[in-house]
Amino acid sequence: KNEVEQSPQNLTAQEGEFITINCSYSVGISALHWLQQHPGGGIVSLFMLSSGKKKHGRLIATINIQEKHSSLHITASHPRDSAVYICAPQKTSYDKVIFGPGTSLSVIP
Amino acid sequence: EPEVTQTPSHQVTQMGQEVILRCVPISNHLYFYWYRQILGQKVEFLVSFYNNEISEKSEIFDDQFSVERPDGSNFTLKIRSTKLEDSAMYFCASGGNTIYFGEGSWLTVV
Numbered sequence: 368k369n370e371v372e373q374s375p376q377n378l379t380a381q382e383g384e385f386i387t388i389n390c391s392y393s394v395g396i397s398a399l400h401w402l403q404q405h406p407g408g409g410i411v412s413l414f415m416l417s418s419g420k421k422k423h424g425r426l427i428a429t430i431n432i433q434e435k436h437s438s439l440h441i442t443a444s445h446p447r448d449s450a451v452y453i454c455a456p457q458k459t460s461y462d463k464v465i466f467g468p469g470t471s472l473s474v475i476p
Numbered sequence: 477e478p479e480v481t482q483t484p485s486h487q488v489t490q491m492g493q494e495v496i497l498r499c500v501p502i503s504n505h506l507y508f509y510w511y512r513q514i515l516g517q518k519v520e521f522l523v524s525f526y527n528n529e530i531s532e533k534s535e536i537f538d539d540q541f542s543v544e545r546p547d548g549s550n551f552t553l554k555i556r557s558t559k560l561e562d563s564a565m566y567f568c569a570s571g572g573n574t575i576y577f578g579e580g581s582w583l584t585v586v
Contacts, residue, residue, distance in 0.1 A: 400575065409579035410519070410567060453519070461507045461571050463532060466519040 370394050371467035373454050379473045386441040388470045390454030393435065397460055401428050401439050402453040404469070410453070413439070444474045478502045482568050482578035489585055492557050497581045499551045501570030508551045509569040510543065512536070513580075519567065525551065558585045 371392045380386050390399070401413045414421050414428040416437065421428050425444075430437040441448055451471050455464040481500045489495050501508050510522040523533040525543055542554045551570075555562055563585045568578040 402577075410577040412574060412576065415574045457575075461526070463509055463521045463524050464569075464575060465521070466511070468518050 369468070370465055371454055371456060373452075373467045373470050375470060376468065377471045377473075379475060380444050382445060382474055382476050384444050384474075386444050386448075386472065386474075388439045388452050388454075388472070390437045390439070390467055391435055392437075392454070392456045392465075392467075394456065394458055394465070396432075396435075396456040396458055397462075398457045399430055399437050400455040400457065400464055401437070402455055404451045404453060406450075413452075441472075444472075446474045446476050449473050478576055480568055480570050480576045480578040482566075482581050484581055485579065486582040487584070489558055489583065491560060491585055495555045495558055495562075495583060497553045497555075497566050497568075497583070499553075499568030499570075499578055500549055501551055501568065502572065502576055503549070505570035505572045505576075507531075507571035508543075508545070509571070509575075510553045511567045511569065512564040513567065514561075514564045522553070522566075555583075558583075560585050 374389045398417045400415050403411045416430040425442045427440040451469040453469045454467040457464045483498045508525040511519050513519045521534050523537045524531045540556045545551050565580040565582050567580045569575050
């Protein structure tokens, strides 16, 4: 079983839709990162969570440590949100992050 | 906004040649990492580095690979004798309170 799973694997949405990407993991963690990668591009850190919820602009990330589950929400999606979103838990501070398989999001105008 | 910088952005090399990928981590960070991403696949961990030594490495990081911090600022990944399957995007990252990733170095082995 993979340590990190994400759903859906691929997602196509109309501009303006509310989007949810889910992540579940099997290991104990100290933090979880949500990362964004555009095609052929670098990796950008969106959030680091250790509990609760964080919001940045139209992006919201939540985590439930007991259930080993995290979600990334995008409100009022826009074509520029089209990218791969990666869940990456981290077992302890300064440990490597464990990359999930990613969710490929395409937002259509 | 702090930044991890990587050079070169793209390198094409002949099979069997040595390649050095360079990274400048964020100045007050102490933990450094290399990851790679083969085209169309997920990102894989290669190695982590702390206090001038390797703290963890994956199965991918075999004897062909080495890392060093030659001058206290750069963090390098060396591939001694490249193979076709080393073609990938290589990401450097540095860690303090959070992890920052570089833009990546595309390596194409022909």
